[in-house]
Amino acid sequence: MDKTDIKLLRQIEMDGRQSFAMLAERVGLSKTPCWQRVQKLETDGVIKGYGARIDPRKLGLNLYAFVHATINASKYTEFETAVLRHPSILQCFSTAGEADYVMHVLVRDILALDELTRMELAHLPGVERTVTTVCMKTIKEHGLVVGCL
DSSP states (O other), X not given: OOHHHXXXXXXXXXXXXXOHHHHHHHXXXXXXXXXXXXXXXXXXXXXOOOOOOOOGGGGTOOEEEEEXXXXXXGXXXXXXXXXXXXXXXXXXXXXXXXXXXXXXXXXXSHHHHHHIIIIIGGGSTTEEEEEEEEOOOOOOOSOOGGGGO
């Protein structure tokens, strides 16, 4: 991957719907080489897909939280399988530290969070303990991965 690929990725990450003509112009290529490079980035798995960023507040989902879970060591596989199926869990990370996993969840309000944590997440396979952190305000979201290079 060279500087042109990084420019392409930065542009695609900012606006995945722009035309190849516009993308090519922004990175200093002609349309065909631009398209070929993007195809290669897709084939190599660097670009995993394209999608829309949806404003959760417009859907009545106003509360983000992070649920730290300590799991019985014999239940990791079952826990991870259950997490993959749960619609309120946006992301889940295996962690080193006080908790085994951190789940990023999205719900309507504090009552929905209470129900989710006590009635659902606490009963996922192997869960021994949960600690929840509520997000008060989002400062930054959707950072650019390419910006980390």
